[in-house]
Amino acid sequence: MAPPRSLSIEHLRFLIGRNWWILAMAGAVLGCVGLAYSLLQTPMYLSTATLYVTSGSEPNTSSAYQGSLASQQRVASYAELIASDVILRDALDRSGLQMNADEARGALSTSSNPETVLLSISAKDRDPAVAAVLANSVADSMTAYVEQLEQPSESSEPLAKVTVVSPAIASQAPVAPRTTRNTLLAIVFGLGLGGLIATARERFDTRIRSxxxxxxxxxxxxxxxxxxxxxxxxxxxxxxxxxxxxxxxxxxxxxxxxxxxxxxxxxxxxxxxxxxxxxxxxxxxxxxxxxxxxxxxxxxxxxxxxxxxxxxxxxxxxxxxxxxxxxxxxxxxxxxxxxxxxxxxxxxxxxxxxxxxxxxxxxxxxxxxxxxxxxxxxxxxxxxxxxxxxxxxxxxxxxxxxxxxxxxxxxxxxxxxxxxxxxxxxxxxxxxxxxxxxxxxxxxxxxxxxxxxxxxxxxxxxxxxxxxxxxxxxxxxxxx
The missing domain is CATH 3.40.50.300 (P-loop containing nucleotide triphosphate hydrolases)
Structure with missing residues (x-):
């Protein structure tokens, strides 16, 4: 039969009281490590541009619904297209930024909601202005390239288009490192590690105390x-x-x-x-x-x-x-x-x-x-x-x-x-x-x-x- 819960709680309190210094030391040490790690990192800034994807359709309810589904399907494809060399080279040419396509690809990320036709392009850099310029340049390149890609002929309208609805702006606050979160997580991990050490100490230390x-x-x-x-x-x-x-x-x-x-x-x-x-x-x-x-x-x-x-x-x-x-x-x-x-x-x-x-x-x-x-x-x-x-x-x-x-x-x-x-x-x-x-x-x-x-x-x-x-x-x- 399992012991009463109150006894287990009392035993836990006794063990914590006996080994509190192990928990405190482990939490403090790893907390300091997490803080030092965060302070040594270069601050990174994130800027995001939002695009709206639309598909051409006839002005009736059924066609509008079909166009909306087509736009949602295109969003996923466009998210993959952003990392292509053709988009990145054009964006770098537009912006004049001193980086190559691989560096730009590493700084970019995309996100979308499957139930919407919105596509977000985010750029991260140690310079907030560079991040904003890169995100906007990629958004402009996507707008031009999709119009060219979705136009069946020179005389016809594009089957779909991308519109920038929210341009990227330079962020005032860095997104990384997250010093407070990293320090708290390190402290929690330290307390867990201290608990393991204390448990092992209780398990293998046979010295009598009571x-x-x-x-x-x-x-x-x-x-x-x-x-x-x-x-x-x-x-x-x-x-x-x-x-x-x-x-x-x-x-x-x-x-x-x-x-x-x-x-x-x-x-x-x-x-x-x-x-x-x-x-x-x-x-x-x-x-x-x-x-x-x-x-x-x-x-x-x-x-x-x-x-x-x-x-x-x-x-x-x-x-x-x-x-x-x-x-x-x-x-x-x-x-x-x-x-x-x-x-x-x-x-x-x-x-x-x-x-x-x-x-x-x-x-x-x-x-x-x-x-x-x-x-x-x-x-x-x-x-x-x-x-x-x-x-x-x-x-x-x-x-x-x-x-x-x-x-x-x-x-x-x-x-x-x-x-x-x-x-x-x-x-x-x-x-x-x-x-x-x-x-x-x-x-x-x-x-x-x-x-x-x-x-x-x-x-x-x-x-x-x-x-x-x-x-x-x-x-x-x-x-x-």
Whole structure:
């Protein structure tokens, strides 16, 4: 069954809103091309002489009717005759114009109405006076030549004659180029071309932009859409106690929705990952932990990204000792936990980088450490490497209650998100849902519900923060 028309219109409006710049650019570029083409053309002027064709007849009704039919039949023949060499040479001789017969033939055109006996001769030239002279000269030549052609003998009257009823005059306005029409047609063509480009872009661009596209890619709920509100370069964790930005509301919604994923047994030990680098998992881990702590829960944030850790640097904590020290047996896991930047939030940083992170994370000691943290805290949030490049997240997923997958709007591709989910499910983990990061504020459902204090600058963890140090570092490591 076809979708309701209103849905189709809404979808069309959405596509136009997303790709309006393509339509505008294509229309503007081709419009400028059409305008430039028209301005570069030489103006051409058109002059037209009108001839009346009559046939000789007796003065009675029947003969007059027959004469009228004969005149109409002759009009078509005379229109062909105008382009003949004999007419053109005579017209050029009469006018004195400096052009040959081929040039004159190219400048001339004829038109007639089959139901009338009128024949129009038009001449086009860059000089309006030349156009008028050529049209009138051809009309005069036709008049003389038809009289000679249609006269059976010197003593008889011509069987037909041509009379000039409207001589050509020099036109004041050019007929070409039609600048306005050409420009408008070029713009319309550009908009059509832009529409084709936009359609192809939508067809072949698999980057996710909305929660609906997420749910078409994977059978998992979108727990939150985090809108873009500016970079948190100076403070990587949202201050939930000061105002309430759109991003803060997004993380609070994530906190709330996690409690409803499994009502009987809400997840308390949560692993956060993403399909690939640069999609927002670290910032999501930081701010989810902060949001949980804001609600009065004792929370520990674990940096289990033993390949490119960033939490210690983001929070300004000591990064020399941490999870890797525990995993190699240097002490109990609580010995390496540090106080975080938010009340009720503790942090276990990654520590020194090991040569074998996957083996360490898959060890029995790693499982025991996670269990120990689960016992000591109400919530454990574990930040891990992305799923697709390495197996670390899939290995750790067996020790937690569920996995939160972070996707980045306009960056994460639907096939990558689907493959990441398949990998996690194959590892017997429990995907909790998706957080769509860096959503445009215009597309975000939180745009109407911003409770920022007067003068407070909106910040987000959805677009930048500590994970976006430079473009080079963002490409070389997995951060927001």
């Amino acid at each position: 929660g609906d596209e997420v749910q078409r890619s994977v059978a998992s709920p979108v727990l939150a859409e985090i809108p873009t509100e500016g970079a948190l370069d100076s403070r990587p964790v949202i201050d939930f106690a000061v105002g309430s930005s759109r991003a803060a509301e997004g993380y609070r919604r994530l906190r709330t929705n996690l409690a409803f994923v499994s009502v009987d047994q809400p997840p308390r030990c949560i692993l956060v990952t993403s399909p690939g680098p640069g999609e927002g998992k670290t910032t999501t881990s930081l701010n989810l932990a902060a949001a949980l702590a804001e609600d009065g829960n004792r929370v520990v944030l674990v940096d289990a990204d033993l390949r490119r850790p960033s939490i210690a640097r983001c929070l300004g904590l000591t990064g020399a000792v941490g999870l890797t020290n525990y995993l190699r047996g240097d002490g109990v896991i609580s010995d390496f936990v540090q106080n975080g930047p938010v009340e009720n939030l503790d942090v276990l940083v990654a520590g020194a980088l090991p040569p074998n992170p996957a083996e360490l994370l898959g060890s029995e000691r790693a499982r025991e450490g996670i269990e120990a943290l689960r016992t000591g805290y109400e919530f454990v949030v574990v930040d891990t490497p992305p799923v697709l490049p390495v197996a670390d997240a899939a290995i750790l997923a067996q020790y937690v209650d569920g996995v939160l997958v972070v996707a980045r709007a306009t960056r994460t591709r639907s096939q990558d998100l689907s493959t990441a989910f398949d990998s996690l499910i194959t590892a017997n983990s429990t995907p909790l849902g998706v957080v769509l990061n860096d959503v445009s504020a215009h597309d975000s459902r939180y745009v109407y519900y911003s409770y920022e204090q007067s003068g407070a600058k909106p910040r987000t963890a959805g677009s930048a923060s500590c994970d976006h140090r430079t473009n080079h570092e963002a490409k070389s490591s997995e951060h927001v």
